[in-house]
Amino acid sequence: MEQTLSMHNDSDDQVDLSALDPLRNRASFEAHAARVAGHAMDARDRSRAAARAEASGIVIALMSLARPTVLAAGILVAIALSAVVRSTTPPSASTVSAADAMGLPRRLTDILHSTAAPSLTELEVALAAAGSP
Amino acid sequence: MSPDMALVRGIRAPDASLPEPSDARLIGAAKAGDRMAFEQLVQRHYRAAFAVGLARSGNRADAEDLVHDAFVRAAERLEHCRHPEKFAAWLCTIVRNLAHNLRTRGLAPRTTIIGPDMIASNESPERDAQLAELRDRLQVALGELPVIQREVVLLHDVDGRTHDEIALIVGTSSGMCRQHLFKARKRLRALLAHADGANPLDA
Numbered sequence: 001m002e003q004t005l006s007m008h009n010d011s012d013d014q015v016d017l018s019a020l021d022p023l024r025n026r027a028s029f030e031a032h033a034a035r036v037a038g039h040a041m042d043a044r045d046r047s048r049a050a051a052r053a054e055a056s057g058i059v060i061a062l063m064s065l066a067r068p069t070v071l072a073a074g075i076l077v078a079i080a081l082s083a084v085v086r087s088t089t090p091p092s093a094s095t096v097s098a099a100d101a102m103g104l105p106r107r108l109t110d111i112l113h114s115t116a117a118p119s120l121t122e123l124e125v126a127l128a129a130a131g132s133p
Numbered sequence: 134m135s136p137d138m139a140l141v142r143g144i145r146a147p148d149a150s151l152p153e154p155s156d157a158r159l160i161g162a163a164k165a166g167d168r169m170a171f172e173q174l175v176q177r178h179y180r181a182a183f184a185v186g187l188a189r190s191g192n193r194a195d196a197e198d199l200v201h202d203a204f205v206r207a208a209e210r211l212e213h214c215r216h217p218e219k220f221a222a223w224l225c226t227i228v229r230n231l232a233h234n235l236r237t238r239g240l241a242p243r244t245t246i247i248g249p250d251m252i253a254s255n256e257s258p259e260r261d262a263q264l265a266e267l268r269d270r271l272q273v274a275l276g277e278l279p280v281i282q283r284e285v286v287l288l289h290d291v292d293g294r295t296h297d298e299i300a301l302i303v304g305t306s307s308g309m310c311r312q313h314l315f316k317a318r319k320r321l322r323a324l325l326a327h328a329d330g331a332n333p334l335d336a
Contacts, residue, residue, distance in 0.1 A: 014290055014318055015290065015318055015325065017271060019264055019271060020268060020271055022179060022180060022197075023180060033179060036179075036205075037172035037175045040204045041166075
């Protein structure tokens with residue numbers, strides 16, 4: 001004991017600081033370490049429980065808001081979708097060709113579009129239709 | 134770490150033939166709620182945390198409180214310890230931060246605890262008084278050193294850490310640690326030699 005408490009260590013040039021050692025009293029240190037660890041782990045348990053409670057509180061808060069919020073959101077989505085559908089639908093009016101607009105008979109335009117050579121009878125019928133009022 | 138040093142550091146060894154669990158393993162177990170694993174961490178690193186706490190606060194009572202609060206905070210934030218193999222350095226950083234708060238913002242430690250030295254020892258009252266006087270002299274002498282030298286000399290000569298371990302804890306090189314230790318010892322010897330009276334324990 002005398003040696004451990006002496007201020008100077010003869011074997012080395014170091015100063016003996018063992019008097020400051022918190023583990024000098026072995027039994028009391030072990031009890032102290034157990035107490036510190038107990039406090040620390042209790043604090044950890046409390047901290048984790050608080051974090052879980054906070055997380056579940058957020059979920060509950062979101063759930064309480066869910067019904068009216070979802071309803072309002074649903075209405076808004078329905079309105080928006082209907083507007084989108086209306087704006088993207090092609091006009092239902094039929095297209096009018098330039099030949100129709102000019103009053104050319106369908107038979108004549110068919111002959112003009114056809115790659116096959118028309119017969120005289122077909123030409124006569126088509127032109128007769130064009131000439132008729 | 135040698136087995137002798139393991140005993141010096143207060144690591145409980147239920148079976149000497151089994152290797153000591155690493156800090157990473159103990160931290161993993163503590164995260165899962167294993168209280169004994171955390172207690173082993175406390176036993177293993179108490180001295181280092183105390184050394185830093187004493188170096189920063191200058192008195193044992195505050196150092197005990199700082200260490201206690203540091204372990205509490207460490208337990209609460211084990212998930213934040215990104216390098217479990219450097220637990221001691223992480224813990225000592227917490228001690229430093231708490232000591233900084235104590236010094237600059239006047240934030241008292243959350244808990245005032247009864248440290249192991251405050252419990253009645255098995256020694257005689259005269260011996261306890263001599264020990265208390267010696268501690269006071271050492272603390273006064275340590276108070277004359279720069280903080281970094283205090284940390285290094287306490288980590289080396291009280292906790293028994295190697296220079297490499299101390300370098301990791303104080304955030305410097307191993308070579309600088311040696312220099313700090315040399316200067317600290319030299320200054321301590323001069324201060325203690327200059328102090329009035331002989332070593333009360335030598336009487």
